[in-house]
Amino acid sequence: MMWWIILAVILAVIIAIYLASTAGRLDRLHKRVDTGLLALDVQLRRRAQVAEELATSGLLDPGTCIVLGQGAENALADERDPVDRALVESDLSGVLDAVFGTREEVDALIELDGGQRFADQLSGAVHRVELSRRFYNDSVRACRAVRRQRLARWLGLAGHTALPRMCEMDDRIPAGFEGR
Amino acid sequence: MRVGIVCPYDWVAPGGVKAHVKDLAEELIASGHEVSVLAPGEQDDIEEPYVVAAGKPVNVPYNGSVARINIGLVSLRRVRKWIQRGEFDVVHVHQPSSPSLAMLACWAADGPLVGTWHMSQEHSRALKGLYLPLQTVLEKISGRIAVSEKARQTLVEHLGGDAVVIPNGVVCRNFAEGEPLPGYPREAPTILFLGRIDEDRKGLQYLLPAMSELIEQHPDIELLVAGPGDQEKASEGIDRRVLEHVKFLGMISEADKISAFKSADVYIAPNNGGESFGIVLLEAMSAGTPVLASDIEAFQRVLLEGKAGALFANEDPHSLAVELDKLLRDKPEQERLSEVGYERALEFDWSSVAREVERVYEAVTIPGVKVEADMSGQIFGRFG
Numbered sequence: 001m002m003w004w005i006i007l008a009v010i011l012a013v014i015i016a017i018y019l020a021s022t023a024g025r026l027d028r029l030h031k032r033v034d035t036g037l038l039a040l041d042v043q044l045r046r047r048a049q050v051a052e053e054l055a056t057s058g059l060l061d062p063g064t065c066i067v068l069g070q071g072a073e074n075a076l077a078d079e080r081d082p083v084d085r086a087l088v089e090s091d092l093s094g095v096l097d098a099v100f101g102t103r104e105e106v107d108a109l110i111e112l113d114g115g116q117r118f119a120d121q122l123s124g125a126v127h128r129v130e131l132s133r134r135f136y137n138d139s140v141r142a143c144r145a146v147r148r149q150r151l152a153r154w155l156g157l158a159g160h161t162a163l164p165r166m167c168e169m170d171d172r173i174p175a176g177f178e179g180r
Numbered sequence: 181m182r183v184g185i186v187c188p189y190d191w192v193a194p195g196g197v198k199a200h201v202k203d204l205a206e207e208l209i210a211s212g213h214e215v216s217v218l219a220p221g222e223q224d225d226i227e228e229p230y231v232v233a234a235g236k237p238v239n240v241p242y243n244g245s246v247a248r249i250n251i252g253l254v255s256l257r258r259v260r261k262w263i264q265r266g267e268f269d270v271v272h273v274h275q276p277s278s279p280s281l282a283m284l285a286c287w288a289a290d291g292p293l294v295g296t297w298h299m300s301q302e303h304s305r306a307l308k309g310l311y312l313p314l315q316t317v318l319e320k321i322s323g324r325i326a327v328s329e330k331a332r333q334t335l336v337e338h339l340g341g342d343a344v345v346i347p348n349g350v351v352c353r354n355f356a357e358g359e360p361l362p363g364y365p366r367e368a369p370t371i372l373f374l375g376r377i378d379e380d381r382k383g384l385q386y387l388l389p390a391m392s393e394l395i396e397q398h399p400d401i402e403l404l405v406a407g408p409g410d411q412e413k414a415s416e417g418i419d420r421r422v423l424e425h426v427k428f429l430g431m432i433s434e435a436d437k438i439s440a441f442k443s444a445d446v447y448i449a450p451n452n453g454g455e456s457f458g459i460v461l462l463e464a465m466s467a468g469t470p471v472l473a474s475d476i477e478a479f480q481r482v483l484l485e486g487k488a489g490a491l492f493a494n495e496d497p498h499s500l501a502v503e504l505d506k507l508l509r510d511k512p513e514q515e516r517l518s519e520v521g522y523e524r525a526l527e528f529d530w531s532s533v534a535r536e537v538e539r540v541y542e543a544v545t546i547p548g549v550k551v552e553a554d555m556s557g558q559i560f561g562r563f564g
Contacts, residue, residue: 021316024316025316025319028316028319028320029319031290032319032320032322035291035292035322035544035546035549036322036544038546038549039292039322039543039544039545039546042546042547043542043543124539124542127539128539128542128543129543131323131344131539131540131543131544132543132544134342134344135322135323135324135342135543135544137342138322138324138341138342139322141340141341141342142319142340142341145340
């Protein structure tokens with residue numbers, strides 16, 4: 001009889017440790033997801049801002065000004081989080097790729113007075129967006145992997161936190177900025 | 181940006197990871213960031229003003245060799261203090277998968293973390309048993325960097341997820357400006373080997389047999405061997421006639437390494453694998469020394485499949501001898517490789533590599549959010 005009680009206590013302790021550690025892990029992972037989403041948001045906003053500034057700088061031809069300005073404005077006006085506004089941001093990526101799809105186009109911008117600064121900023125911005133999204137999706141994957149665990153699911157260890165979502169977005173680096 | 185970097189290995193001992201951390205920190209400081217490096221060692225032994233000493237490392241048997249690392253609660257307290265005082269926007273840990281200061285920093289930090297995986301080391305069986313606590317530490321890292329494609333593959337296999345490949349950097353100008361050793365360059369061909377002489381994966385055991393073929397064709401050839409290790413053991417079973425052409429320099433300083441490159445006609449890298457990147461190749465190329473390397477994957481990539489340096493069949497002394505003979509006879513080819521190699525090395529100059537790392541920092545940080553010390557226990561999660 002005594003042995004059963006000891007066994008039961010040991011089992012209970014093991015389960016308690018598992019639960020506490022998994023809850024802690026989930027807590028940290030959710031935090032990483034939240035930070036990642038915020039960081040992605042910051043980078044997307046910066047990219048759109050640079051694009052808008054460039055569009056209104058008067059350096060570009062009117063055709064480019066309009067498509068680039070419109071794309072940037074659509075992205076800036078959208079107040080949803082990056083996962084929800086992925087389509088709008090993908091459109092901006094498409095515009096940037098169309099405008100700076102060749103190295104000559106970027107070189108032509110650099111030759112202009114003040115163009116170098118825009119080229120640097122934009123190149124930095126598109127690269128950082130790509131990195132941020134990769135890191136964010138990686139955190140989502142890690143978090144979802146733990147939430148899929150059976151015990152964690154049954155016991156509702158994640159509480160009421162919504163299941164984090166991957167950010168599916170076209171964030172290709174415009175060919176003109178590759179390796180810059 | 182305020183950046184905290186954690187170096188896992190002794191600051192006063194030479195080593196690849198330490199050199200990487202030093203170059204990265206100095207490049208970041210040069211471009212206007214505030215950088216603090218936390219590294220094992222005593223403050224009195226450290227010259228660099230940006231390095232904070234974390235205390236003397238201890239010798240611990242680990243994975244079949246002896247690691248000099250900082251572990252334990254005192255070290256943990258130092259790491260926490262460093263994080264609290266630093267008010268960093270991002271903390272960058274190096275080699276966080278092996279027990280070290282970097283792992284402790286990961287444990288003790290809360291906020292934007294970046295991790296760099298250097299070697300494509302296999303995780304031992306024991307480590308798999310410790311998977312959960314290790315994973316909870318590594319899961320905190322939001323931006324993962326691997327220094328090579330191979331390191332990335334190992335990382336992804338063991339931990340899942342994703343990582344960005346950012347190669348090692350070289351401070352090209354340091355190598356371009358060096359002077360040869362006294363008495364060099366010689367009239368007759370001089371070749372150079374660098375690395376531990378009694379470690380199989382560095383490959384000296386293929387180069388010495390190849391020498392016995394080469395001394396027939398080049399009677400005045402000299403092989404400079406620079407690196408620590410047991411000389412008796414390395415020359416065991418090697419013909420005395422061959423050893424007459426070998427000059428063991430022992431362990432040499434960074435400055436002498438540059439001079440050694442400048443003294444040699446060809447630098448030989450006979451490594452038989454395990455080497456995840458081959459930074460030494462780039463250093464030789466920065467010095468303008470033609471490279472002959474084994475055709476392992478990492479080296480093929482650095483040498484652009486033979487365009488930026490010559491290759492021989494891995495682990496094959498005869499192939500090494502043939503290719504080396506060919507190269508030594510062909511001066512114009514040596515000059516060509518010297519030029520193309522230098523151009524290639526410039527692509528890995530620290531200035532461009534550091535910019536890529538900066539982008540990773542920016543991609544994980546949020547304005548106004550600092551890295552804080554995580555005071556709660558972690559294996560057992562947070563109670564309540």
